[in-house]
Amino acid sequence: GAGVSQSPSNKVTEKGKDVELRCDPISGHTALYWYRQSLGQGLEFLIYFQGNSAPDKSGLPSDRFSAERTGGSVSTLTIQRTQQEDSAVYLCASSAQAGTANYGYTFGSGTRLTVV
Amino acid sequence: GDSVTQMEGPVTLSEEAFLTINCTYTATGYPSLFWYVQYPGEGLQLLLKATKADDKGSNKGFEATYRKETTSFHLEKGSVQVSDSAVYFCALAGNQAGTALIFGKGTTLSVSS
Numbered sequence: 001g002a003g004v005s006q007s008p009s010n011k012v013t014e015k016g017k018d019v020e021l022r023c024d025p026i027s028g029h030t031a032l033y034w035y036r037q038s039l040g041q042g043l044e045f046l047i048y049f050q051g052n053s054a055p056d057k058s059g060l061p062s063d064r065f066s067a068e069r070t071g072g073s074v075s076t077l078t079i080q081r082t083q084q085e086d087s088a089v090y091l092c093a094s095s096a097q098a099g100t101a102n103y104g105y106t107f108g109s110g111t112r113l114t115v116v
Numbered sequence: 117g118d119s120v121t122q123m124e125g126p127v128t129l130s131e132e133a134f135l136t137i138n139c140t141y142t143a144t145g146y147p148s149l150f151w152y153v154q155y156p157g158e159g160l161q162l163l164l165k166a167t168k169a170d171d172k173g174s175n176k177g178f179e180a181t182y183r184k185e186t187t188s189f190h191l192e193k194g195s196v197q198v199s200d201s202a203v204y205f206c207a208l209a210g211n212q213a214g215t216a217l218i219f220g221k222g223t224t225l226s227v228s229s
Contacts, residue, residue, distance in 0.1 A: 004159075033216055042221030043160075043205065056216065091160070104150060104162035105217060 002026075004108035006092050012114045013082055021077040021111045025094030032075050033105065034067060037089040046090075049075060082115045089113070118143040122206045122220035129196055129227050137191040137223045139180075139206035147208040149173075149182050149189040150217065154203045163191075163204070196227045 005024040013019050025032050034046040045059040049069045060066070064082075069075040079086055089112050093105035123138040141147065151163040151173070164173030169184035178193045189206060206220040 035219075043219035045216045045218070048216045059216075093160075104152075104165060105160075107152075107160040109159040 004092055004094050004106050006090075006108035006111050008111060009109065010112045010114075012116060015084060015115055016081055018078065018080045019082055019113065021079075021090050021113070023075045023077070023092030023094075023108060025073065025075070025092070026106055027073075029094035029096055029106070030072065031095045031097060032069060033093045033095075034075070034077050035091045035093065036061075037091055037110070038087075043091065046077070079113075082113075084115045087113055087115045118147065118208060118210055118218050120206050120208055120218055120220040122204075122223055124221070125224040127223060127225045129225070131198055131227055131229050132195045133227075135191070135193040135196045135200075135225065137204055137206075137225070139189045139191065139220060141187050141189065141206075141208050143187075143208055143210060145210065146184075147210050149180070150207040150209070151178070151180055151189070151191050152205040152207060152219075154205065154222075156202070160205065196225070198227045198229050201225055201227045 007022045032049040035043045037043050047054055047067050048056040051072045052069050064080045067077045089110040091107055091110045093107045095105050119142045121140050148167040150165045152160045153163045154160045164175040166173040166182035169182055172181045180189050180191045182189055203222045203224050205222045207217045209217050
């Protein structure tokens with residue numbers, strides 16, 4: 001596609017429910033990144049995919065968080081048993097190749113998750 | 117580990133004022149440095165970048181120079197406009213392939229006419 005597409009744009013869920021957030025990167029971009037943006041906390045790295053594999057999962061805050069990527073394209077971030085502290089904007093970005101030295105990222109508009 | 121520290125906001129300026137947003141970093145080796153901007157209601161966009169020491173990135177009247185001796189990448193603009201109101205993020209990319217960008221906490225700029 002022309003840009004990075006994320007869905008839904010907004011999600012309100014009850015505490016304890018599971019949620020799935022979707023990211024559709026730019027066609028042909030092999031690297032995909034998930035970040036979380038919380039008020040006053042900047043961008044927190046969650047996980048990175050190169051193709052379908054995730055070489056770096058170091059940022060996932062707990063085992064309630066998981067992500068997968070299929071066909072080297074769409075990625076899904078799943079949060080199980082959501083907690084109020086999971087409320088944030090979840091951002092996805094893609095880049096043409098894994099090395100970022102000469103490539104910036106293209107970001108999606110994010111999914112705003114509110115846990116009530 | 118690698119990290120980025122940028123000045124806390126909000127920064128409030130009048131139109132045509134001079135802007136500086138400070139950014140310093142800690143990294144091993146020779147990282148690449150970036151400034152991203154997030155306009156209200158929009159996603160992050162790459163504003164400018166520099167990939168080696170003494171490089172100057174520039175775009176839309178904004179500039180930043182990669183200073184290895186002071187480990188800094190301060191963002192400057194000579195005359196801000198109301199349309200520059202946004203959140204600005206400094207970021208670095210380590211020189212190891214595949215590592216994710218590390219972002220600062222962001223600085224909110226508000227420009228009034």
